[in-house]
Amino acid sequence: MANRIDGTSLFTSMNSGLNNTFSVLSTTFSDGVTLKNLATNDAANALSSNGLNQNFKSYLQTNFNSVDKNHDGKISADEINNYVTNLTRQGMTMEQLIQLGTSSGMSSSLLDTVMSHFNEIDTNKDGKVTNAEIQAYGVNSSVEKQRKEDRTAMLKQMSTFYETSASKNDSSLLDYRYLDEDSEEA
Numbered sequence: 001m002a003n004r005i006d007g008t009s010l011f012t013s014m015n016s017g018l019n020n021t022f023s024v025l026s027t028t029f030s031d032g033v034t035l036k037n038l039a040t041n042d043a044a045n046a047l048s049s050n051g052l053n054q055n056f057k058s059y060l061q062t063n064f065n066s067v068d069k070n071h072d073g074k075i076s077a078d079e080i081n082n083y084v085t086n087l088t089r090q091g092m093t094m095e096q097l098i099q100l101g102t103s104s105g106m107s108s109s110l111l112d113t114v115m116s117h118f119n120e121i122d123t124n125k126d127g128k129v130t131n132a133e134i135q136a137y138g139v140n141s142s143v144e145k146q147r148k149e150d151r152t153a154m155l156k157q158m159s160t161f162y163e164t165s166a167s168k169n170d171s172s173l174l175d176y177r178y179l180d181e182d183s184e185e186a
Contacts, residue, residue, distance in 0.1 A: 007134030010110055014092070014100040015084040021047060021056035022080040032074035034066045059099050089129030094118050 022033060022154045028046040029037045037043055038061045047057055060067060060075065067075050067083045092100070094115065101111040114121060114134060121137040 007110070007129070007131040010097075010101065010114065010134070011088045011092075011131055014096075014153075015088060017053065017056045017061070018049075018084050019080060019102065021052055021060065022077070024050050024052060025057070025060075026137065030074070032059070033073050038064070053097060056129065067071065069080065071145070088131070091122075091126070093128050097129070107183065134171035 012019070024046050025033045025043055028042060028158065031037070038057055043057055044054060047054060064075070065071070067079055069079055070076075097111065097115060097118075101115075114129060117137060118129060120158070121133050123133055123136065
């Protein structure tokens with residue numbers, strides 16, 4: 001059976017990237033992680049020196065108001081934790097997957113699969129995919145692949161009961177059932 005896909009690593013790596021970025025930036029700036037601080041070279045340098053991807057910083061800048069729930073102009077540890085928890089629970093949009101997924105350095109095959117089949121995976125059609133939807137898609141894909149393999153094998157086995165198209169007679173072994181009925185009517 002085909003390998004089942006699991007989005008756990010996808011969500012974990014994205015959440016880890018956001019948390020690590022926040023952690024580095026919160027220790028870099030004494031006044032906290034603000035929109036102004038995110039835009040500075042100090043933020044970029046701090047992330048680079050810690051081997052972190054700049055895309056997570058860019059994501060925080062773009063989504064600052066969504067993360068800063070109390071609108072005090074700073075992202076707190078609680079706010080970033082709540083935000084990443086909600087991303088995991090509620091799922092990620094295609095845009096979030098593009099921006100965060102390519103930043104996380106994770107396996108591109110999983111991300112490619114999720115992106116290629118996003119609309120199929122998003123079964124509730126809310127524009128987001130959750131880990132549960134990714135796992136269900138993986139199970140359904142595996143089951144469907146196995147069904148196709150089983151049908152193919154069955155058809156190959158059944159072909160031994162049928163004559164080839166090169167033969168003169170177009171009947172099959174199953175036609176015997178109807179031969180008796182036809183001969184009785186005659």
